[in-house]
Amino acid sequence: MAxxxxxxxxxxQHPPSDMHLRVKALESILxxxxxxxPASLDAIVEHFAEGVGPRNGxxxxxxxxxxxxxxxxxxxxxxxxxxxxxxxxxxxxxxxAVENTxxxxxxxxxxxxxxxxxxxLGLPPVWYKSNAYRSRAVIDPKGVLHEFGVEIDExxxxxxxxxxxxxxxxxxxxxxAGAEGLDEAELAARVTRNGMIGTALL
Amino acid sequence: MNxxxxxxxxANLGPLAPEDNEPVFHAxxxxxxxxxxxxxxxxxxxxxxxxxxxxxxxxDYLPMTYYERWFRSLSDALVRRGFATLEEMESGRxxxxxxxxxxxxxxxxxxxxxxxxxxxxxxxxxxAFAIGAQVRARNINPAGHTRLPRYVRGHVGxxxxxxxxxxxxxxxxxxxxxxxQYLYGVRFAGxxxxxxxxxxxxxxxxxxxxxYLEPA
Numbered sequence: 022m023a024x025x026x027x028x029x030x031x032x033x034q035h036p037p038s039d040m041h042l043r044v045k046a047l048e049s050i051l052x053x054x055x056x057x058x059p060a061s062l063d064a065i066v067e068h069f070a071e072g073v074g075p076r077n078g079x080x081x082x083x084x085x086x087x088x089x090x091x092x093x094x095x096x097x098x099x100x101x102x103x104x105x106x107x108x109x110x111x112x113x114x115x116x117x118a119v120e121n122t123x124x125x126x127x128x129x130x131x132x133x134x135x136x137x138x139x140x141x142l143g144l145p146p147v148w149y150k151s152n153a154y155r156s157r158a159v160i161d162p163k164g165v166l167h168e169f170g171v172e173i174d175e176x177x178x179x180x181x182x183x184x185x186x187x188x189x190x191x192x193x194x195x196x197x198a199g200a201e202g203l204d205e206a207e208l209a210a211r212v213t214r215n216g217m218i219g220t221a222l223l
Numbered sequence: 224m225n226x227x228x229x230x231x232x233x234a235n236l237g238p239l240a241p242e243d244n245e246p247v248f249h250a251x252x253x254x255x256x257x258x259x260x261x262x263x264x265x266x267x268x269x270x271x272x273x274x275x276x277x278x279x280x281x282x283d284y285l286p287m288t289y290y291e292r293w294f295r296s297l298s299d300a301l302v303r304r305g306f307a308t309l310e311e312m313e314s315g316r317x318x319x320x321x322x323x324x325x326x327x328x329x330x331x332x333x334x335x336x337x338x339x340x341x342x343x344x345x346x347x348x349x350x351a352f353a354i355g356a357q358v359r360a361r362n363i364n365p366a367g368h369t370r371l372p373r374y375v376r377g378h379v380g381x382x383x384x385x386x387x388x389x390x391x392x393x394x395x396x397x398x399x400x401x402x403x404q405y406l407y408g409v410r411f412a413g414x415x416x417x418x419x420x421x422x423x424x425x426x427x428x429x430x431x432x433x434x435y436l437e438p439a
Contacts (some may be wrong), residue, residue: 072337
């Protein structure tokens, strides 16, 4: 699926080499002027590096796979259903969960910026924020999916969700075949971030 | 604003380049820029923040990496809101002027990030459109912030759901109040947006506020 060569940024671009110095200078200005508390910066970085991430969304998906009543609540009112598992907060104020089936494949994008369900998936990957994904996902989703190694059958309906408001979308992937004997935690380990955006099948 | 940020439907903007095992931040400075943007007193509201990034001139915006955009929009917003001077930004040193705000504490910010919030607001008028109604996305070209992408303007879709009345970004971004408006999930057929050549099995759904829509 993804390319195996290492690179730091989509677009094939690199930020100026002095960015760390410019950012450091900005931080000293903000701190000296008393506009931000440096401890809060550390806490924010830690929150997003450690506190939230796709394992939260994976827990929601695994619960939906194993608990039919939860799945029903999730599809009807995802905001309340994910809050049952403790997931809420900035960029997750209003959540809609959409189900992949044998007939329907869902794909999530934000063409205007980078809207993404932070409490469920953490911060978005570089490709999700890239000019290429934002421009192409709505007009050529099959071409985009092909680049992720995903082929969608001719008869399958493709529903793209462009996140233009404060409503965030979570794709509930199809439960993988051969995962019948697994418990909820083992199933959650099978759920990938891209699967919950719609750029991977499980 | 008809800026380059409104990218839906464009072609040839570079490779997708998905990366395996991608870190949350690719360099420590990205995390610092992200955190500064969240903690900064310029974060008046989300829509204002988004508009700051849209104000980066197109030729600069396109080649920037994501957090370079955040760095640029934060620097610009600090000057625009009068929290810092251009001279300070250029020299990288604060002048002696005192702070105008008490910075939010780490606890306050993290609690805010993790608490259940809502953009739903009261609105006494009833929604203008019913589920299943056909609507046309209006052909508007506002100079300021809007969340109506160009690629749906003038096209006909179907109301699939009503999310209730939400904060209206076009107003909120210019600090003119929340002006709550009904927000609808509207689905457009691929062929309606992209023509007969489009995949007949494709549809695109967007969340659009009532002032963006007219009966069709």
